[in-house]
Amino acid sequence: MRILLVGATGLLGTAVHEVLTERKHDVVTVSRTGGDLQFDVTDPAQVAELYRTAGRVDAVASAAGHVPFKPFGELTIADYQAGVTGKVLSQVALVREGLAHVTESFTLITGVLAREPIVTGAAAALANGAVEAFVRAAAIEIAPQRINAVSPTVFTEALDVYGDYFPGMRPVPLADVAQAYVRSIEGRQTGQVYVP
Numbered sequence: 001m002r003i004l005l006v007g008a009t010g011l012l013g014t015a016v017h018e019v020l021t022e023r024k025h026d027v028v029t030v031s032r033t034g035g036d037l038q039f040d041v042t043d044p045a046q047v048a049e050l051y052r053t054a055g056r057v058d059a060v061a062s063a064a065g066h067v068p069f070k071p072f073g074e075l076t077i078a079d080y081q082a083g084v085t086g087k088v089l090s091q092v093a094l095v096r097e098g099l100a101h102v103t104e105s106f107t108l109i110t111g112v113l114a115r116e117p118i119v120t121g122a123a124a125a126l127a128n129g130a131v132e133a134f135v136r137a138a139a140i141e142i143a144p145q146r147i148n149a150v151s152p153t154v155f156t157e158a159l160d161v162y163g164d165y166f167p168g169m170r171p172v173p174l175a176d177v178a179q180a181y182v183r184s185i186e187g188r189q190t191g192q193v194y195v196p
Contacts, residue, residue, distance in 0.1 A: 001104070002026045003185065004050075004057045006041055006094060007064025009034040011158060012109070015174035016063055016181045023182065028054055031064070042085050047093040051101040059185045060098055061107045062091050065131075067124040069165070075123055083123035088130045095138060095147060105146040107184040108135060110193065112153040118165055132193050139191030146190035150180040172196050 003020055007013040008029035020027050029035035030050060039050040041064060065087030068079045091108045098106065113121045114128035128151070135149045154166040156173045163171070180194040 001058040001185070002028065002056070003059045003061055004028050004030060004054055004102075005035075006030045006060065006062045007109070010063060011155065012152075012174065012177060013063035015178045016061055019175070019178040019182060020061070020185070023186075025185075028057065030054075041090040041094060044089075044093045044097070047090075047097045051097055054101070056101055056103065058103050059105045059107070060094055060102050061181050061185060062094055062109050063181075065091065065109050065127070067127045069120045069124060071120055072122050080123050080126060083127040084130065087124075087127040088134070091131060092134060095134075095142070099142060099145065102145060105148070105185055105190075107181055108147070108149045110135075110149045110151040112151060112166075112169065112195075114151060116153075116169065118167075120165065135193060136191050143190070146184075146188070148184040148190060148192045148194060150177060150184065150194050150196065152177045152180070152196050 003025050005027050009031040030037045032040050039046045041047050067083035067087050095106050110128040110131040113125040114132050117125050135147050138147050152172050153169050154162050154171050156171040176196040180196040
């Protein structure tokens with residue numbers, strides 16, 4: 001399959017790229033500053049241009065999404081808007097613009113905070129919950145194309161940096177998260193939120 005991998009140069013994107021390449025997929029990597037193609041998916045005009053540049057693909061896998069983490073009392077409306085733009089609307093645009101260019105499926109990224117909140121995570125919880133709701137809603141309208149989301153907890157490989165923010169939560173190896181992308185891309189389910 002020819003797969004467009006968005007957010008390909010980050011920690012998660014690199015792991016997803018490795019497993020998809022090992023499985024003999026043709027992966028076109030996208031990020032803001034690296035990869036095969038350089039686009040900012042928070043800009044809908046750039047998302048449209050990304051698809052014009054990439055051409056037809058079988059699947060899109062998104063490992064990109066930025067949200068601010070601050071104590072609730074410090075979060076501003078601008079912070080919430082940044083989280084919605086950085087993680088929700090960017091991925092909605094990937095699906096919306098991609099319908100005419102993607103033959104099989106979309107896999108989006110969400111996260112544990114949609115289900116298990118943490119201190120400083122209100123904006124992320126909002127964004128993750130919105131992505132998961134969008135996936136379920138879009139699945140009933142975009143058939144025969146499929147859409148799923150991957151919702152990991154903190155990565156084992158990032159515990160040194162983020163572990164203290166996720167007390168008592170079981171970490172997940174990046175390899176397991178990457179396998180959830182494989183399940184979404186190569187499987188046949190739609191409207192699912194995979195929790196590796």
